Amino acid sequence: MSDPILEVSNLTRRFGGLVAVNDVSFVLKPGEIVGLIGPNGAGKTTLFNLLTGIYAPSSGEIALHGKSSAGLKPHKIAARGMTKTFQNVALFMDSSVLDNVVTGGLLKNSLPEARKKAHAILERVGLAHIADTKAGDLSFPERARIEVARALCTEPDILLLDEVMAALTPAEMEDVITLVRSLRDEGITFVVVEHHMKAVMKLCERLLVLNFGELIADGTPEEIAQNDRVIEAYLGSSFAKNRKTETSEVSA
Ligand SMILES: Nc1ncnc2c1ncn2[C@@H]1O[C@H](COP(=O)(O)OP(=O)(O)OP(=O)(O)O)[C@@H](O)[C@H]1O
Ligand SMILES: [Mg+2]
The missing domain is CATH 1.10.8 (Helicase, Ruva Protein; domain 3)
Incomplete structure (x- = not known):
């Protein structure tokens, strides 16, 4: 087993009384393509902003390549290998x-x-x-x-993509999926925020689900599609039913 490239422990960010990211912990292994999903306002962009140093955490720890990076400035974190796109x-x-x-x-x-x-x-x-x-x-x-x-x-060694497929045609989404896969094969680890579930399910091997700032699930797309909490919070029951008959095409 390879060492984690990123370890996030009990990460929390408050804005006044609002807890935008609440006690989130997960580990990324090198070469993973992980989807980060959840409803609008769930804290996905805020989590990316914490990881890349745009916001400092209220509490919690982030270890990039085994060394603490929490609270460093964005250019320092980018120089250590992690950066993001802007939603x-x-x-x-x-x-x-x-x-x-x-x-x-x-x-x-x-x-x-x-x-x-x-x-x-x-x-x-x-x-x-x-x-x-x-x-x-x-x-x-x-x-x-x-x-x-x-x-x-x-x-970057880790690239965080924040809704780069929004407003793309199905063919353009396929191009992005192919590009991300080939970049992964060259050694980049990805976390991908997208609301287009077919594209997410096709591209990602593992999904993290945020809801009101909390990580409510971490599993394979198959596991997540059948997770009752995720269906209730985000996917809806029609998604679980439809998924059984779907092909793997993004445009299906
Ligand atoms: N700088 C800020 N100041 C105050 N509140 C903020 C700030 N940034 C984000 N928030 C709040 O934190 C919560 C999480 O927002 P965030 O943008 O992270 O959600 P998101 O999951 O990326 O949503 P979307 O899918 O709509 O992009 C929201 O309630 C948002 O209003
Ligand atoms: Mg966002």
Whole structure:
């Protein structure tokens, strides 16, 4: 058994009286693709923000590669190998696609090196043809892909994807699934937040379920689809029934 790449213990974050993330514990093993699901407001983005240092935890511990990372600044955590995409997309809208991706590469490289890496990554994610376009001129799904490209340019070991498939067509979702799988095969560990359950079930080998800040389930997609608490909190009973007759196609 390989050592965990990430260990989260009793992580809690309060905003005033609201407990957005409540005593959450889980472990990630290298090379996993884990889905993080749950209703709107369940605390998924807040958990990502805690892991990547955008918010400091109220209490609890985070160990990245076996060393505490709780409370470190985002660039320190990114330099140690964990980064995320932003759910609402946080690009420099007046800058080109290429320059946006280059900013990710500057974390560990000189400018010429970062530009070389950014070009290669844009090729990889199928955005090379719009490298010189202004980010602000693109559609939301294209911007989400640039978020992924910029995150990849930081050379992460763990990449947290926050709803990068929102508003994609079924064919575009298939492209993202193929890309994530191939990046995993090259050694990146993923946690993926998505509301599109067919895509989540197809892509992920394990699911974590948050509800009102609490982790209410951790298991395989099959286990989660049949978990009564998850069905009640998020999936709904029709999901469990329909799932029995579904194919594995995202577009089905
Ligand atoms: N900076 C903040 N200040 C105060 N409350 C916050 C802050 N960030 C998040 N919250 C609250 O924490 C809770 C969890 O929000 P979060 O954005 O993490 O949910 P989510 O699971 O990502 O939801 P969605 O699926 O809609 O993206 C919500 O009640 C939200 O209003
Ligand atoms: Mg969110």
